[in-house]
Amino acid sequence: MAKYPLIKTTLKDRLLGGHYLEGLPLPSEPQLAREFDVSRMTARRAIDELEREGYVYRVQGAGTFPTGKRFRQGVFRIRPFKEWARHPEHRTQVLRAIEIQATPEIAAVLQIEPGSSVAFIHRLRSAGDEPLVIEKRYINAALVGGLLERNLASESIHELLIAMGVPLTRVEQSLEAVNLRQEEAELLRVPVGTAAFLMRRTTYSGAQRVSYVNYWVRGDRYAFQDSFEP
Amino acid sequence: MAKYPLIKTTLKDRLLGGHYLEGLPLPSEPQLAREFDVSRMTARRAIDELEREGYVYRVQGAGTFPTGKRFRQGVFRIRPFKEWARHPEHRTQVLRAIEIQATPEIAAVLQIEPGSSVAFIHRLRSAGDEPLVIEKRYINAALVGGLLERNLASESIHELLIAMGVPLTRVEQSLEAVNLRQEEAELLRVPVGTAAFLMRRTTYSGAQRVSYVNYWVRGDRYAFQDSFEP
DNA sequence: GAGTGGTCTAGACCACTCG
DNA sequence: GAGTGGTCTAGACCACTCG
The missing domain is CATH 1.10.10.10 (Winged helix-like DNA-binding domain superfamily/Winged helix DNA-binding domain)
Structure with a gap:
């Protein structure tokens, strides 16, 4: 040790x-x-x-x-998916939900063997007609058998994981500002190069890394807000 | 070296x-x-x-x-100015520091009369040769006479305000992702349209609004990081 | 078994701060 | 001048990967 x-x-x-x-x-x-x-x-x-x-x-x-x-800056509160889903005009569309083999990069982030099974979920969240957030999520499949059979459009994946016996005990996240590439810009229906947030999040259950998510969030429709007493 | x-x-x-x-x-x-x-x-x-x-x-x-x-995981933490200033390779350049009359917008944000005196401070922060952050700050001049005579390049304005009897008791901030316009892009020496963070911050001393700041932060060099236990 | 990264040691010299 | 953090060395042993 x-x-x-x-x-x-x-x-x-x-x-x-x-x-x-x-x-x-x-x-x-x-x-x-x-x-x-x-x-x-x-x-x-x-x-x-x-x-x-x-x-x-x-x-x-x-x-x-x-x-x-x-x-202690850089601590902006972020709206959890649960609240998002409650808003009636918001909806979530599942673009893809398949099991893949971990690439070396994903394996390194999730600390699993390259080639291990990973559940990949690609979703798009919209408000009314307007697409707002792209989500690409990689989950250690060894921990969550059967996840992909669930209704991924209406349920919070975070809560699904808890229900499947994988409580989240820690989240690490980072937030960047990026120019959208073509793939993302098309999904969000904005010009290529539009500024967006890229949020990366790694979740843990104990020492075990459970999932890695990238969110692309339209910068022209979303802002993070926070207030604190120094 | x-x-x-x-x-x-x-x-x-x-x-x-x-x-x-x-x-x-x-x-x-x-x-x-x-x-x-x-x-x-x-x-x-x-x-x-x-x-x-x-x-x-x-x-x-x-x-x-x-x-x-x-x-790519970006890993720059937003540093408080105090620590920033200590880093030898970091420097802060004062582009402008003058007293102006509050525009209607600034007056509304600071809740003062349009035309009232406002200290305007425009700074650029760099690491080595690389400009990283643009700062435009508007401070209610009625609260901080003589601020502009201080050494604004080397001192933390936050601490200057405390030293001048204006303790900060509350901060409200928001964070957006924006495409840089020409003025900002030139200062930061990146192409027009590059993605950046725009952080807006309003500080309070009690019920009194003290200052309003906009920070443009290069998205390709900075990321916010956080971790928490849900 | 050869090679890799992970950790650790017991020193050394330096630039810097502070009373 | 005493103490601090910043950097560096030349080793060592370990857990792990891979052919």
Whole structure:
């Protein structure tokens, strides 16, 4: 078992528990190395990940500091599919739903063997006549036998997974701004090159990666909104 | 000068140039270490960053492979200005900082009388040579006399406001995907029409609206990242 | 079994911060 | 000047892949 994950979760717990005060540095790298009885490089590795995840920031010569919650940016709330489906004028169309063999890339994202079975679901969501969101989803088929026989147009896949005994415990997502390529532009009926959001989401059930989804969302019809108290 | 950034950009150039074929591994870490005359750990560090940025993926025992463009995972976190400013290679350039009279639109957003004084700050943020973010900020001048005399390139405006007795108590923000118009595209040195994030933010001090900011963020260089436990 | 990436060590020198 | 993070080295052992 590797050592740095333990150091990382220990430090994360302390940070979330308020053990380290804002404005004051954490123990230095040599100190942490001594505390956890590892080399400094191993302690650094744990801190590297905490920095990447936004829990701390480092200043050369000064120290490593807890990130204040004030500017935890990039946390926009996104409307879950459930609410979307409730809107009567919204509908979801299944373009494709088949079992495929994992390409190396999909295998790497889902951490399965290349060639393993993956359920691929391609959907289009519209409001009234207007297509708004394209969805391409890859699900580890070993976890969800029979998923493709369900009614994928009317049901939330998230809830289907829960019903099939695969509760989601963690979601990682990223949001990019992209120019739509021809395939997507045609589906969304906008000119090629129109700006859109591309949201990528990986879901976990425990340590197991369950699904990987790409959403293309029309930038001219959708905005994310959020408010927070610093 | 550190060695790993050179290795990283060299490999990135090769990857983007199609030097390494999809499905075939890159040279192994020991080979790359020999080629660049560094230790294996230093070569790894360069590859670590390429992996994080989605250019390659690694399979233990098998090798490091180019990621097909389809599943490129973008991995830039939006950084708070404070941390941004500390990064030596990041800089902020003030394009304009003047007092103007509120247009009807700005007046409506800030809930002041049209024609009232507003501090307008236009900045450009870059990393190295690469411009990344355009910022246009409108601040209710009645709340912040003398703001424009401060060093706006090196200081966080958020902290300046706090220092001037205007603590921020609430932020409302929205995020859109837009095609860049000529003015913005020229500043960011990308083609007209390139997809970008447009973030709009209104800040409050109590019930008082303090500022309104538009950020144009290059979509090809930035992504929002988040993870949560449902 | 040869080669690959994953992790770790015990050092080293450097640039930087801070009182 | 003491302490901090940034980078780098030259090893080592391991789990894993693949022919």
